[in-house]
Every structure is written in C-alpha cells, then in structure tokens.
Amino acid sequence: MTDATEMTLEEREATLGGIGCARKRKEDIRFIQGKGNYVDDIELPGQVFGDFVRSPYAHARVKSIDTAAAKAVPGVLAVLTAEDLKPLNLHWMPTLAGDTQAVLADQKVHFQNQEVAFVIGEDRYAVSDGIQAVEVDYEDLPVLVDPKQALAEDAPVLREDVEDKDNVGQGVRKHPNHIFAWEAGDRDETDKAFAGAAVTVKEEIFYQRVHPCPLEPCGCVASMDPVRGELTLYGTFQAPHVVRTVVSLIAGLPEHKIRVIAPDIGGGFGNKVGAYPGYVCATVGTIVLGRPVKWVEGRIDNLSTTAFARDYHMTGELAADSNGRIAAIRVHVLADHGAFNAHAQPSKWPAGLFSIVTGSYDIPSAHIAVDGVYTNKAPGGVAYRCSFRVTEASYLIERMIDVLAQKVGLDKAEVRLRNFVTPEQFPYTSCLDWEYDSGDYHTALNKVLEAVDYQGLLAEQAEKRKRGELMGIGLATFTEIVGAGPSRNCDILGIGMFDSCEIRIHPTGSAIARLGTKSQGQGHETTYAQILATELGIPSDDITVEEGDTDTAPYGLGTYGSRSTPVAGAAAAQAARKIKAKAQKIAAHMLEVGEKDLEWEVDRFKVKGLPEKTATMKEIAFAAYQNLPEGLEPGLEAVNYYDPPNFTYPFGAYLCVVDVDRLTGEVKVRRFYALDDCGTRINPMVIEGQVHGGLTEAFAIAMGQELTFDETGNIQGASFMDYFLPTAVETPVWETDFTVTPSPHHPIGAKGVGESPNVGGVSAFSNAVVDAFAHLGVSHMPMPHTPWRVWKQCQALGIGE
Amino acid sequence: MIPGAFEYHRPASVDEAIALLSRHGDEGRVIAGGHSLVPMMKLRLAEPGHLIDLQGLDSLRGIQQAGRCIEIGAMTTQQEVAASELLAEVCPILREAALLIADPQVRYCGTLGGNVANGDPGNDMPAVMQCLDASFVLRGPKGEREVPARNFYEAAYFTARAEDELLTAVSLPIPPAGHGYAYEKLKRKVGDYATAAAAVVLIMNGGTCESASIALTNVGQTPLFAEAAGQTLVGTKVDEAAVAMAVEAAKGIAEPVADMRGPEEYRTHVTGVMVRRAVERALARAQA
C-alpha cells in the first residue's frame, strides 16, 4: 500500500500526541466552560433530597429520638433512624478495615456530628426544617480525645458493641479502646544496633489530624427502578467497582442489578475512597420511597465527618555511627483512628505501607510497631494525596535524618548523601522487605543543590544568624511507594489490587478505551490516550477514554495511592500490545508477506527492506472489519487485567527556603525547588500541574491545616473560616525540575507522581522551619507551623519580643 | 447550610424601610450586601422572619464631601470605598483598610454600612471609624440621630442602634492634610478576619506629636478605641520610649479570646506588634 500523506517521520510522531508530549488536557474543554457533570448536577425525574440529623455530642447515649414533629413538616417524606434500618440489618455497615461503623447512631453516638437520623424531603429546605424538628434526647458520657488517655486502665469504654471481641479485623487487641497492634522488622537486631551505636537520637513527632478537603464534598444519587429491580448509584467514588461490590454485599442485591456511576469528580485525595452512611441511607431511601434520593454533604459535614487523614503520634529513633551512617531505625506509632476503624488500606496492612519508613536510605535494621486506638472523633485515616500512610513514614524519616545531622554536626545534605541507597544497589531490598525498583538519589540531590547554589544559601544563612535573623533551609529526599499493588500482598475485601483496560478500535481508526480507575482531576482522559497513541499509532485526539461506569468499564480498583499510571496505565499498554499483535497479522495479510517480515514505525507496519510497502494502523483498523486472513476473528479489541509484579518507587529531592518573622511567628517561603523522578514522563505539563497541586497541599498541611478537638470532643476549625486552604496569594512560587529513572518492570517505565509532592513537600517545609531555629538548639517543632506556634518557639527562646 | 423560611421585602424608600422595620420588630432584619448575614442564616444562627433588602435604596449610596466632613452612604460598597479617589486623597486609611477586607468578590457586595452595623468584632471598619472619630447616622420612626463610632459598640453583635433604626450613613471629619496613617492587620490568609489589627492616625507638628488616635480590631468583644495608648504619644517625638508605652497601653486593653488564630497570650502580643508597626508606618508617612 502507498503512503497517502507526505508527512515526515517527526510530523507523524507529533500528530500522534503521544508519550512525552505536553499536549493540553482533553477534559479541560468541558471544565473551563462550566460543562462538567458532577453529582450535584444530576437531576432525575421525581428526585428527592436527604440529609442528616447530627449529634452535638462527641460521646453520649441516645435515649430517645422523636421524629413526629419532623414528619409533620410540609415536604418531609420520611425520617430514618437506626431502628428503621435494623430490620434490613443496615444500621451498621462493614468498613474497609474489617470493623463495623454505625450508619445511624445505634444507642450511642461516638463523635461530634455523627449521623443520628436521615430526613428525606421534597427539597433541601423541607429537609433542613425537618432536621431542626427532630428531637433527640442525649445523655452525655465522658469523652476521650487523646489516644494515650484512651489506653489508660480506667478509661471509659468507647465501643461497647465490640467490648468483648479480641479482634476487630486487624489483629489482637489489648484494651477495650485498642484496635490492633502491628509490627514489622527485627526487634532484637534493631535493639542490638541501638545498644552498640555511637550516636542515637529520639524525637516525638506528631503528624496532626488533617482532612483531604476536596473542593467538591462527598455525595450520591441513589435510584431504584422497582420494575427492573435495578439500583443505579451515582456518586463521588474514587473506586466505583469496589462500591458496587460493597453495596451488593451489604444490601444483598445481586451485583449485576447494581450500576455504579462516578461522574466528574471535583478532587478526592483519598476522601472519596470509603463508604459513608449517606450512601447507605440514600440507597435505603430510594428503595423505600421508589424515588431517586440525593445526598450531598456540606463543607462542615465534609470536614468533620467524612474521612480524615494522618493523626499519627510517632516516636522515632535512629542509631548511627559517628560519621552519621545510620545503623538502625526504631519507630512506635500511636494511631488515632477515631470512633470506628474505617481507614482505607490494603487489607493486610493496618498501618498501610508505613514500613517504607527507611525512605531513600540504606538502613541495615529496623523495627516498627503501630497501635491503633479508638477515640471520640470521626473515623477515617485515609491517604491524603499519598500512598497508604507513606507521608507519615516519609515525614518521620525526613525529620529524623535532620535530627541526626544536627546531633553529629553534619550538614543535612551530607548526611543524606552518606546514607542514600546507591544506584548500583537497585533493585534494592530494604530491611523491611520492600524491593525498590529503580532510583538515583545522589544525582537528584546534587542537581538540586547545584541549581539553588546551596553553598551560597548556607553562607547567607550564617550571615543572617549573626544578625539575629531567622532563615531556614529545608531538604527532603523522599521515596514514595505507589501503584498498589501486586495481588500477592495487596487486596481490598479479598479482591487483588489489579487494574484494567479495554480497548476497541473502530473501523475508521479511532478508538475508545475504558479503564477501571477514576480520574478526579488528574487528567486521565489525556494521559491514558497518550499512552495508547504511542502504543497503537492512533492520534490521542482520536481516542476516547472513559471511566467510572461499572456497566461499561472493566473491573478495577479505582484511583488513589498514585496507582492509575503504574497499574491501569500498564494495563492500557498491555491491552494495546495485544491489539498490535493482531494488527500485525492483519497487516501481513494485507501486504502479502509474513508477520516476521514486518517492522513497526510510529503509526504503521512496514515491510523490512521495502519501506514503501506499509499498512497504517488506520488502514489495518478498517481491514479488521472486512479483510482478514483465514481463521482470524473480525474486530480489533482487547482487554487486559494487569497485576503489577511490584510497586513503583518514584522519588525526589526538594529544597525549601524560609524566612521567619520572630515577632509574629509568620513564616515566609522564599524559594521552593522541587525535583521529581517519576520514571518515563507521559505528559510533562500534566506532571507539572500535579506537582504544583501536591506542593500546594503540602504547604497547606505543613503551615496550617489541622482538625483539633476540645476536651469535650467539639471539633475545632472544621469550616473554611479556619481550615487552611491557601489561595494564590499565600501559595509560594514553585520551581520544578526532573530526572528520569524508568521503572524496569512497568511496560512503559512510568511510576506515579500525583502524590510525591505532598509526601516530600510536607517534610521540606517542616524541615525548613525547624532549621531556622536549629542554631538555637531546636531539633523539632510541632506541625502545623502556624504563626502562633512558631511564635511560641520564639518566646521559649527569648526572641519573641 | 440552608436558611430557614423568611418573607422578602424590597422597600423603595428609606421611610418604607423604616416602616417595615418598625412593623416587624425583632423578626425584621435588613440585608445589605448579605456577606455577614447570609452565612449566619445558612448556619441558622440568624433566623429572621422578614428580610428587608436595601439594594433598591439608591439614596443610601455614594461618597460626598461637605465642608470638613465626608459622608459615605451606608449602601456604598467596600469596593467603592477602596476605589474612591476622593477618599484616597483626603482620608487614605480607608482605602488601605478596605483593601484588607476579605477579597474582591466580598468587597463588591459587602457594604460599608453593613460592615459597621454588623457588630462583629472581626469587622475591620469599626476600629478605623473609631480611629477617625466618625459618627453613624441612624434614622428611625422618631427621626434621625448621630452616634459616635466610639460609643456605638456595646458587645459582640450589640450596638447602640435600636431595632427600628436604619444606619443611613457614616460621617467623618477629614483629618488634617499631612497626617500620618496606617492600618496593620495580621491574618492567616486572604479573606481571614484579623488575628489582631490596629488603626493609627498621627498628626505631627515640628517633629512633635500633636494628636494620635489608635483603635484595635478583633481583640475584644467590640472594636477598641485605645485612647490612653494614643495619649502616650501626644507631646512626644514618637520615639522608641513613647512607642513602647503606647504598645503596652494598647496591649493592656486587649482582651482577645483564644481561637484557631492562637491563644490569648499570642493575640495580645501581636496586638502590640500591630500597634508598633502601624505607629511606625504612620510616623513615616506624616509630614512633620
């Protein structure tokens, strides 16, 4: 066949818009025109609205609930309480962590704003009036907000419903308020290393309770078709297929009668992984009323009840020789899980992937122990823009290595360079048994130090210190572990954490691909299309990417933990390769040569040695529907379920420079330089966007985000009056850079990137703030570094006036 | 976050507005820009039965100079205050303070009248008005009266305005040419109420302070006119010793509550820092 176009090879490549090109995002055409379709945009015929009566108390017995007045409010259709859900056995629901959570308070409330009753009405106004009219009689009980106190011998028992159980899903309990104990590493060897070490350091490091706070809160529309017996559930789901399975298991509906649709999602960051009482109540509501029921939470509901993140009380210790070479790490964590153990982690990992705590460093021995504890706070413990508990682990090691540097009197960059895993050691197996796929930490850090003139910064800092000014330089050289994950060690509810892609090529050479993940703003419609463009030789503009509808998309575990590119992106490449293999057969038939006589070039097969004899993918697509070799079935489709052989290990080196106003405690970020290595770069612009977003959230966490509680369990700061969401005015300017160390086991060498900047960013900010005080003997300061906390440090040092 | 039910009224004249206020007593509430009232209604902290919208009252808008006085209509938006060239020339602290209120979206809706009538100690304009010795013009069924800003605030959300009175304008004496001024506000982010803020107007003569006026935002139940703090500067060169005394005097009257912005001790401390910075900046701007 002859080439119809006169394009050069480069032009053909550019036309594809494939891997490596910074093409604009396909989805933005609708988003910037306000034409996205979010859950709250959904209006079904006959739709009604539901919302919760919430508890003002953090711990109380529910003595009675009087719904009569509420039911009399015009427009109110139904009021559900635990008593109404009991016959359906839906007053409690299983959590992803093996515990149970009250859907509506059953005899007791365990945290402020807990769901007590669900009012359904014709519109939001009627529902709000109805909520006000529900009368609940509470008897308040002693409240526990401190996990240490929760484990005291005479502490009140929070979860009477599981008081007698010695296991609530994740291991043995040692106290009625204890959830699990989990350990990793070698205790004896670690103890030995500590006993013989020239230097040891120890620090109490609290990573405060924060909230992912997506701009769009959680919500759903549940619609039961009573004739067909089919339930459609639209919702803000990061993992729609998992939701379908969970709904089937807990509501007892056959899975094929349930269709879960996640429309456009306005940010998730882990908040939209779990199942919430609103989903259950809306589903019960539609079954009872035969009308679609919408539930969309408000901002305060979102911040105070749907899944929080972190809340890790960590004690970190390092043992080292006098040269700063680390011999061992020891960590204990008291993990505050709130009232129900509803964190979202792979089932076998009650502390997620916290054992990545050795970070980028070659540490011979380690021992970590984590105790999960119940308190009178909202449940959660999700990974807020990081892989499972990785940001906590990374924060710990990145803080501790600074503490060590200070103790041995070494520069913080130098101590890192001395401890890094070296490029020759990859694939590197850490003492806690993770096999790091690839990395080059020295190159990354050295590149950053050079770019910012690190020596110059140190000299400037020394000058400033002489004048009594506070300037801090923070480093973070983190390693993430993303792409959960290999089914041998990762599952959710017993389902392996593979992901999937199904591709159909249309006769005219365009295509549709469906995947088991779900974008919440990451740009999947663009980046998956780019992978497919390069693999298939079809322009990314001619490929529709669809996710989120369980009736059409292949089963997948969803998007969180930076798993989309490592897992579903790999599935996309593999499915494409199946198609290409079939295309080669068709091309051979079309060109009347043997398959082996063909070679691939950008968008076509060529006959070796006869460059003018080619079949483009577009031509092959058409042939697939009419001109096939004997015995080959028509069509050009493939599906791949990809069970990754390993996680991927993106890494980076960040440097942050701050100036501190010692009179107000304000911290000004003067410079932030972020170098990321996420392996093969699919779309540099999308990566940069992800890095900017992740750094901004890291800045928010380090400098202001926190959910605190007073002694009676009242949540503090759970609205935008206080919860710190930086605007463009507060956000520092980001300088980005990269190195490329491909993953050896991923089909296109890509790792994840969306969460790296959050993991590394928090440590870099925090290290910079502490460094501003390091010359005054300060080794740690609690996050978030709000002005008043920083000023307290100044005051303690006598420099605050 | 859904307000309760209410009746909506849109009077065409000030008299009609006052008549509606009188008729509905404590059930009636005027709405200006709505940027303090609506959030409270959504939280059902305010549940007015009758909402009287002032948006139709053009006579309450505008900024005028009358001799040595400036009169600003209650419905003038914060944006209009910030944009006014007249104010920038004769009383520039108003622009400086207005630009520290919230963000442009809020300032385009929020009014000066609403900001001073609201009675929330977090509002910025009340302290500025106290600093400038402005008066609020109130009109009710019994006629019109003027209440000095320094006497207007009684407690959080309680002011000298009677339930059936409308705030129609703010009237302020034009400070002498060459006066120094500054509004210093410490906040956590754009759109935040002050952790502490200080308004300062200084009049210098031959290097000596002839008059000084200082007022504080959000460090008490009401805005605080720091009279004694101002007095310590009068007759001095506004040197370090005098400033230190003024700072201490201002801190002495501050009674902030602990909140997410910080504990009392911190907020009192930064009140002092804001006063010091405002005085220093005002001094630098004053013509000796």
Ligand SMILES: Cc1cc2nc3c(=O)[nH]c(=O)nc-3n(C[C@H](O)[C@H](O)[C@H](O)COP(=O)(O)OP(=O)(O)OC[C@H]3O[C@@H](n4cnc5c(N)ncnc54)[C@H](O)[C@@H]3O)c2cc1C
């Ligand atoms: C996100 C956000 C951030 C903000 N940040 C700041 C800030 O930093 N600093 C600051 O000062 N303010 C801030 N505000 C408040 C804002 O300035 C409001 O606009 C202002 O407080 C009230 O003015 P309004 O015209 O919106 O009044 P409304 O909200 O309509 O009314 C407020 C109150 O005053 C009463 N009222 C209004 N006008 C009159 C009148 N003419 N006569 C009698 N009573 C009247 C109303 O009945 C009501 O009780 C913020 C608001 C928001 C939403």
